[in-house]
Amino acid sequence: MSGPPFQPRIAIVGGGPAGLALGLLLHHRGIPATVYERRNKPTAESLAPPSGMLDLHAESGQAVLRECGLWDAFQAALGDCSEATRVLDSRGAILYTDEGELASRPEIPRNALTQLLLQEMPPNTVRWGHRVTAAETSRNAATGAVEITLTLGPEHGRATHDLVVGADGAWSRVRSLLLPDAAAPAYSGANMLTATVRHASANYPHLVELCGSGTVMALGGGHVITTHRGPQDSICVYAAVRTPDEHWAATRGLAGTTAAEVKDVLLADVGLFGAWSAPLRELVGVACDEETRDNADGAADLKPLYMLPVGHNWAHRVAVTLLGDAAHLMTPWAGEGVNLALWDALDLAGALSDEAVSGGNHAGAAEWQAALDPRLREFEEAMLRRAAEKAELTARNKDLMLSENGAQALADLFSSFGGAAPPGAPPEGEGSN
Structure with a gap:
């Protein structure tokens, strides 16, 4: 048997x-x-x-x-x-926009x-x-x-x-x-900070107007700010810094610090985001402060990207x-x-x-x-x-995107695809697996 x-x-x-x-x-x-x-x-x-x-x-x-x-x-x-997308330069000028109608x-x-x-x-x-x-x-x-x-x-x-x-x-x-x-994996050449603003419409309606209902990508000088709208009327903000230093956070004394402390470095340095438009700098600052308020005992989500x-x-x-x-x-x-x-x-x-x-x-x-x-x-x-x-x-x-004139380059790329599922999509959240 x-x-x-x-x-x-x-x-x-x-x-x-x-x-x-x-x-x-x-x-x-x-x-x-x-x-x-x-x-x-x-x-x-x-x-x-x-x-x-x-x-x-x-x-x-x-x-x-x-x-x-x-x-x-x-x-x-x-x-x-939503699938709406905007591309801005570091001065806050809108270079490309769509409502996701072809995606x-x-x-x-x-x-x-x-x-x-x-x-x-x-x-x-x-x-x-x-x-x-x-x-x-x-x-x-x-x-x-x-x-x-x-x-x-x-x-x-x-x-x-x-x-x-x-x-x-x-x-x-x-x-x-x-x-x-x-x-x-090898270091990719960029470090990224992630921070979130909850209940944005009630507390920061002007930032909601800036970010719209979907995604914003602001680029310049080798750095990128990306936003997604999310649950709890939130705005998730990613700030990517181009740097050859894999351990940039530690080098700048930011390892283990709060998002609010990272903010001070990002916004004070004209080589980072210090010379960007006031609304974009406020967006990063508010996100960092709100993230710290929501996670008072947690270190900032600041890490190198690998590939x-x-x-x-x-x-x-x-x-x-x-x-x-x-x-x-x-x-x-x-x-x-x-x-x-x-x-x-x-x-x-x-x-x-x-x-x-x-x-x-x-x-x-x-x-x-x-x-x-x-x-x-x-x-x-x-x-x-x-x-x-x-x-x-x-x-x-x-x-x-991490080039000196990334905003215009990305806007031109998106325009060449007619808004149909452009390949320059924003960062995914927290890894793939």
Whole structure:
């Protein structure tokens, strides 16, 4: 009498949008997987504050939500940020504007996207508070299968799997299994501050008029101020500083300081934002003060931006792969990161649910891995080709936006696309995975 059908042990390392989406897509296909996430389980309170806005594209982010049966819930979560766009120079002059009439990339708060994915996730799929500190490959002498063992810290021990998917972001632990000699991303040439103004219409109506209902990008001298409208009538402000100094915050004495203290440096230095128009300087100042008021004990969200080399790849290996930032980290200057990550999840779910992989009568892990391996190769090749194209676009946009005359260059670029989903999209919120 034959035993039960073989059930592969699949691990997804990382519980950001891509890891959660992959877990949910596999669940809908009847394929169990375990998601390991280092953060504690989010509460309603922790997901309530405004978060970065993500513009989801039809072929990637939107397609995943349709596949997961979340389209109606996604539509209900929209409305905090329109697709309207303005480009200003450092003097505050408007060089380009549209109302998003030719675009179709609706914005959703990152926290809202997380909530949508989690609400459909089966109980116990996500192992919260499980930090992967190491990943090792070995071959089972008895079965011939490749096994990946994850070290989950002293509280959770170790776990062995037949497939491990690294969705663990910029500083991926899983990436070291595929790129042991070149796993670290490189500094991109910019540091970025993020700060938020809540209840803006009541308290700062003139800043709401400046920022409009969607996105503003003000550029000049190699620096950029970007705004998104968001939940709780908020304005999320990103201030990007072009600098060759990866550790610029520490060099300027800002490491660990509040946003209000960062403001003093940004607005006092004419080489940064000190000579910009009064309304733009006020916008940065108010955002920093409000951020400090809301998070009195927290350090400013000021950090360098990193990227993996454009067009990088790795030698394929059995039983392990990557997606999202772990696979192709890039800067936010084309709004592609989360969309690529969700596209990766959709394609990988398809590879794992291929009839030869999920429907085969596999005797064990080695046979299942043999059936999966060509699909996994095809997935990686397609993902890396797609990512290389978007990474090149992102790098060009980065150089354009951080140029001396970035405002006019960006306005000309947007105008050349007639307002139709321009590739110079604003920064995505808080990472892709």
